[in-house]
Amino acid sequence: MAKKFSEIMAETGQSLEYQAGGKAPEKIVDREVQWKPHPRVQKLKDIYMNTLSSANNEFSYWYTREYFMHDNEVPVVRRAMALKTAFSHLTPVIFPGELLTMRKAAFFRGSFPMPWLSEGFYMAKEDEFYQEALKRGSASVDEHSKFGQGGGNVTKSFDKVVSIAGKFGMRQEEIPVLLELAKMWYGKSVDDLGNKYEQMVPDYEVKEAIMRNIVCMFDSGFTLPQGREVINYYYPLEYGFDGIIEMAKELKDKVAGRADGDGIIGMNRLYNYEAVILAVEGMQAWVNNYAKEARRLEAMESDAQQKKEYGDMAERLEWLVHNKPRTFIEAFQMIETLHLAVLNEDAISGMSPGRIGQILYPWYEQDIEAGRITDDEVLELLELDRVVKTSIDCFASMGVVGGVLSGNTFNTVSIGGLTKDGKSAANPLEYLVLKAAGTNAMPQSTLALLYDEKLPDDFLMLAADVIKTGSGYPAFMNNRVAQDFLMSHYGHEGMNLEDARAWAIGGCLETSGCCWKPLHLNGKEYFIPGGAGQPTSVGVHFIAQPKVLELTLFNGVDARTGEKVFEPHNSKLESFEELFEQYKKYWQKTVDVLDLCNNIQHDIWRKNNMAVINSFMKPDCLDTGHLINEKGYRYNATFNVENSGNITWVNSMAALKKLVYDDKEVSLEEMKKAMKDNFGFKSARDIGSFSLMDQEKKDDSGNKYDELHFKCLQAPKYGNDDPYVDSILEDWENFFCRDCWTYESLYGEPLYACQISVSTHGAMGAATIASADGRLDGTTFADASMSAYPGTDKNGPYAVMKSATVWDHSLSQNSQLNLKLHPSSIKGEEGSRKLVDMTRAYMRMGGFHVQYNVVDSKVLKDAQRNPQNYRDLMVRVAGFTQYWVEIGKQVQDELIARTEYEGI
Template identity: 30%
Template structure:
């Protein structure tokens, strides 16, 4: 469950009130992982409300998450929703925006995008099954420029997105035929008057099928590596890179070092950020051409939950320097763990270059060392950082305020740290109850020591 507070009312006036503050007070008085609390930020949101929310995070509550009224409302109005209804959005699940009684997200395909690059470079064959599932790269010598390679890959990515959407459409058809929801249906707009199960109704904006890319930042960094070391520097060939990937980099350490040293997303470097912007634009464009089983088109979204862990376990080595089975990047606009080295402002500037308004959700995790939020001045700086991010296209951001040393101690002595709560994706959890792989992923996120 996700309780949404703040933002604006349908008439555009500020929605913050005494209950907003009481819920934040309750969160600090009784911190637990559930229920999730999300604060909508509008231009009218009082700074003292944001400040109180940040105090809860500094205390270790790991919430609320922060979402941008501007970006979510823009998403809905782009799809023909009235401004009054769009202003009434709430969070469902983790951070997918929906309008109570007016929209419904049912099937969310967790799509492991780096696997498409692996299959493409393996002549269309899935190495796990041995089946040819997509068109392949063919002769690597045919690609004379990066643009040639990118176009061929994107054509295959589009085919893969359509396959993923087909799977989600089948899920929806089965839900409609086998799993009616009479209670939920009654709470939709005119539900008791119309008398139809909500699976059998059409709404003004259909978002029953959303397509979600997982590990997109790994793909971004991988394509940047291919562009730089194969096509521009010509340090080695595509065929040699494929050999290195097939060997999980063993014996090809020099090639891996070259790939790792290529600029990475999250550092305000246009070279790689432009690839991120283009891939997300392309994902949204292709997704919105696909018919959804309940009517309308499929909708792009961007959440990961914990799918980047099993997704990574399925992926072979990738050209960004990642090893076979290593966890994928968390979130959807978060940098890959430890790859953002130019500070939090640079990280947010990279994310601002992506058209996040096109997506129903976009997940951005950020971790601060406790010393970075000691003073009121620190909280003011972070308040301003959030406002600038949201005024320049950011959709969502959430914070962990904990140092890696504490997390490692909790791994070693879980009984002593049973109440330690961390933000994982669009939800919080007791750290010691996470799998070791997910614990390591949270630990390995970049730890900013200053605003």
């Protein structure tokens, strides 16, 4: 019987599924806190749980039809005309029990393709799809029943439903038009046009080799051109839709025909304001169609309560078509509408609502004071919002939606932090936002708690309770570290302490620039925060550090595919310093060529596909008359460089330093040979599994590599407060973060480091051969950027935190540390106190982010065996919470393998 990797780890004194600080009870321990949502919410949640991710072509159709009618129109106006027509024709769909309504497409969980961005990933399957469309299958109960294992993912076609990208279901009668529309965009999409011009970059072939060999995960320009940012709801909340149109018309009069000293883009303001008017008119028509549908349902409804609810909904929507909101529920409906509108404008993952507890507070305060609403009713609305947000899908390719995002859309809500004048921002509504995340625990909106020493203790203790529901949120982000980052990076664009305090998380844990705006309600002024920066989903995403190290060791050749990626360096790598220097050169080459190509993709995007809706909502576009593409946003230096496999790389460098250079126990050539031979293990591809647990030795490998593999696994590992290895991390971070500043975005701004892994540690690990730390070919990297590799953190969580904070986290947009805790380790009030104290300690050390998975690993294993029993089990992956059944097996295995802390 071939030995498993887990057995070999155990022989070295390490263990996949390592239990630190004690031993878990034999019996499965459930999560300590289990709250329930309001019955109305539960009913809608039940629908969600049985809903398939569905797509249609309604928006795509009307957008394309209108767009191609306007050849030679000014691009921004042409785009706005297409948006207006598309929004005006969306079919309204309302379900009973809803108080907050509207949706992306005409399904409970709907989305649609945007061939103007990229059509290639489904055009490539044209023949296959067409054949599916020709089929006229009959219902099959057996096939239906398979879908339980994937949650809402349509992983394969069935009956009259065609699976696209292994995720979305589309009716087969819509496939012909899907392909017809895609053909119209062939050669014209951002993807195609961008590719035409990026080929003019001298090192384009290197870029292609980088992408083919999965040194980098994806092109950001046409996959997700916007996102990982904070939306801004201010203008519609302050002025209403009619007010914005009136404002834009007045401004048009002021700028028509005037350059006002800007001979390059001064004249564009006229067209931009015209585009804003068209886009807002489209949104008004969309809201009005929902109002009409609510009236129709009211007329046919027999149940008195439901009839009244439809009527009230219609009245709210009819008001909001033109006016600013008057009440809490109207304000909530307004931000829901705006959020969905922006998500329909572009392929976006990570459009975060920001600090809704601050934004909605004016209406909350006044409605509560006037007796118009109760806290319980507010809680119910907040729970309903979580159903709406979790139902949001983003239609993109499998590599992006699956490999990077695990299907998540990152509509993160931030709580805590400080007010404009530096006081704790945790108001009574924020307590309810936090509570609702526990009473209706769903993946969206994930919560980010902006930790500051000024936050009240009971707020943090409530956060601990919510974490104990097993939701994986709130994650804690360090307010002070974020402010330092924002002021240093955006200082040249005018970021000051006041604006820095308005920040929120965009996406999963991207520190995003925001600002305060004065909102007026019944004669009272409130300052509300909102996004003021461009997307941070843009730039160079993600580069696998272990892969770049592999290329360094193998002289520019990918050891998995045998393809040359870089010109050979021909260095003998005779010292650790030489190795490190050569690694840095390849790293810089990777970033440079990707930056140039991505700049071109994004430039094509901004010329033809610029944001109009998201733009007019962001300060200071309406004031200046310039949209995102003309740097109308207050903060534009948002492009970044994202890494993956940080700690796997650190551990690998430590093993090479120790075994090859310091102790000289093995030559570099022997190490490379062992890595290439996968330490005598079968290839992950051969055994058909990339999971840590499944790796097994070759039957005929003997003991050739056992001793070396043992030493590699025993070499110093990150996460144990060991300066030998932590100093490598420190040196790397000091280089990496500063190096990012030397590259320039298309907006002429410096880049910066973004250190999250999302799900790329699984997908990119799958394309990387064994590494010197003992990790095997094809298996996942360590998750996040500050998490230890499973089973290697032997000295407890405080040692991990000390290792993580050897460098200044404010040099980077973020860092990411995930810890897995057994429920019994934080049981009761005393356990909550320990959790809060441990978090506080990490924040005081200068850590930026920590999040906790509170789960018994035995539950995860049982869920893997019996997924049908765990449809609602949620886990924290890396910056986001997701349903267990909707994530891939390799990441599931990595989650099971993470060190489980039995005591803290």
